[in-house]
Amino acid sequence: MLKDIKKIGKDLHLPITLDETLEFLIDIIKKNNAKNILEIGCAVGYSAIAMAQCGVKHIDTVEIDTERAKTAKENIRIENYDNIINVINADAKNFLDECTNKYDFVYLDGPKGQYVNYLEKLIECTKIGGIIFADNVLFKGMVRGSTPVAHGIKAMIKNLRLYLSKIENHPKLKTEIFEIGDGVSISKKIKE
Ligand SMILES: C[S@@+](CC[C@H](N)C(=O)[O-])C[C@H]1O[C@@H](n2cnc3c(N)ncnc32)[C@H](O)[C@@H]1O
Structure with missing residues (x-):
């Protein structure tokens, strides 16, 4: 069934999580025994449903686009995960500004x-020992690789570089960067 949702995402030309990244994400969730997850960027619910399938207790997933959020809710209902997601x-x-929850994993x-x-609000909303897993941090080799930065995305690439530099030097985080998929960072919160 996840295949059908992947197809919906692809048909809508949505950049849903790559297979390799999803496999890694699930592995890290399982290894850390994460039960309470926050996802930023739901699209049509593909990665949220994949995460729900690995025995987590609760997922809050945030999506700005109303149509996508509606499709995600429908997909999640059909898959019987509406009690979890x-x-x-x-x-x-806006969600983060108001957020007072503490998660043990952020996607x-x-x-x-x-x-x-x-970043700062995400750290605040993560428990000690919890993980902030960020996708696309190497963005097609443009962030730290030799690929020239495409026109029109210079500000985004600059901000991704800043994100990497902040998480690598943040006193509350221990970070590793992986050349998996489009680049993944894993930051563990080590102190409050
Ligand atoms: C890469 S897609 C998410 C894919 C999803 N995680 C998956 O693999 O199934 C990014 C999503 O973030 C949403 N988005 C963009 N800006 C946002 C914002 N400011 N707040 C919440 N969601 C946003 C987009 O509409 C898009 O659906």
């Missing part, structure tokens, strides 16, 4: 140029 149709910034897959702006 809560789709929030909102701008992640950051929303607007790439905003990761750096979300």
Whole structure:
């Protein structure tokens, strides 16, 4: 069934999580025994359903686009995960500004140029020992590789570089970067 949702995402030309990245994501969730997850960037629910399938207790997933959020809710209902996955149709910034929850895992897959702006609030919303897993941090080799930065995305790439530099030097985080899929960072919160 996940294949059908992947097809819906592809048909809508949505950049849903790559197979290799999804496999890694699930592996890290299982290894860390994560039960309470926040996802930024739900699209049509593909990665949220994949995460729900690995025995987690609760997922809050935030999506700014109303149509996508509606499709995600429908997919989640059909898959019988509506008792686990809560789709929030909102701008992640507004959600985070109001957020008082503490998660043990964050899957950051929303607007790439905003990761750096979300960071402090995400750290606040993560438990000690919890993980912030961010996708696309190497963005097609443009962030740290030799690929020239495409026209029109200079600001986004600059912000991804800033995000990497912040998470690598943050006193509350221990970070590793992986050349998996489009580049993944895993930051563990080590102190409050
Ligand atoms: C890469 S897609 C998410 C894919 C999804 N995680 C998956 O693999 O199934 C990014 C999503 O973030 C959403 N998005 C963009 N800006 C956002 C914002 N400011 N707040 C919340 N969601 C946003 C987009 O509409 C898009 O659906």
